[in-house]
Amino acid sequence: MDFYAFGPIAAVLDTAYTLITALVDFLDPVAGALAAGLAIALVTVGVRGALVPFGAALVRSEYTRRRIAPRLAALQLKYKKKPELLTQKTMELYREEKASPLAGIAPALLQAPVLSIVYGLFILTEINGHENALLGADLLGARLGDSLFAALGAGAGPSVIVVYLAVLAVISATSWFTRMTGLAFAASAPRFEGAPDVPPAMVRTMGAMSWLPFITVVFAAVVPLAAALYLAVSTAWTLAERTILRRVLAPR
Known part of the structure; x- marks a missing residue:
């Protein structure tokens, strides 16, 4: 089933499309060739700004896991041969701390439908039965409905390819800093006496997973x-x- 063809979703998507095209028209006299791109950026910032409380919940859950990590480790050592009792004691600890083992997952799941609808504005050639004119607009000569590979295949000129490469460069730089800040945050976690050493295999796995943000770069090269x-x-x-919230919400 097509998620975007579901009646309520299609209606919400169509409303969002009407708003963003109106924004493009509003910006056009001032921004000219940048109007469509600027509208996309403003809509994205507006939506992400509205979702900041979910980001704050995610950061709080990170610090909660850090706070209870020593007690969780103690329980795992004490009841490692009694898995049922370990599960019971673990849940009791979470209830005592007024936390949830799913606290880090829920904010992401709640954001997903909103971000999926916004993303649909920028990949669908047709919205609720009509053409998505936004993808026919240009950004400094580059068609918003074409991917980098499509532009290369169509023989686009250097000035057009530069637009794609500039966007990919921003994503690449962001992915690098995301990786580095993630590693730094993990390294700053306090160590506690009696904590078991992390198995080498897990260290290697965590190191490999730290490169996951770069998948976005590859993905961005094949989408419009x-x-x-x-x-x-x-x-x-x-x-x-994430960087700001980790500083603001850090335990004092």
Whole structure:
């Protein structure tokens, strides 16, 4: 089943499309060739700004896991041969701390439908039965409905390819800083007496997973430029938001 063809979703998507095309028309006299790209950036920032409370919940859950980590480790050592009792004691600990083992997952799941609808604006050629004119617009000569590979295949000129490469460069830089800040945050976690050493295999796995943000770069090269621009703004916002919230919400 097509998620975007579901009646209520299609209606919401169509409303969002009407708003963003109106924004493009509003910006056009001032921004000219940048109007469509600027509208995409502004809509992305507006949506991500509205979702900041979910980001804050995610950061709080990170610090909660850090706070209870020593007690969880103690329980795992004490009841490692009694898995049922370990599960019971673990849940009791979470209830005592007024926390949930799913606290880090729920905010992401709640954001997903909203972000999926916004993303649909930038990848669908048709919305609720009519053409998505946004993908026919240009950004400095580059068609928003074409991917980098499509532009290369069509023989686009150097000035057009530079637009795609600039967007990919922003995503690449953001992915690098996301990786580095993630590693730094993990390394700053306090160690506690009696904590078991992390198995080498897990260390290697965590190291490999730290490169996952770069998948966005590959993905951005094959989706329409409108979607790539959305990914550039969204990932940059996420990096800045997470960095600021980790400082603001850090335990004193």
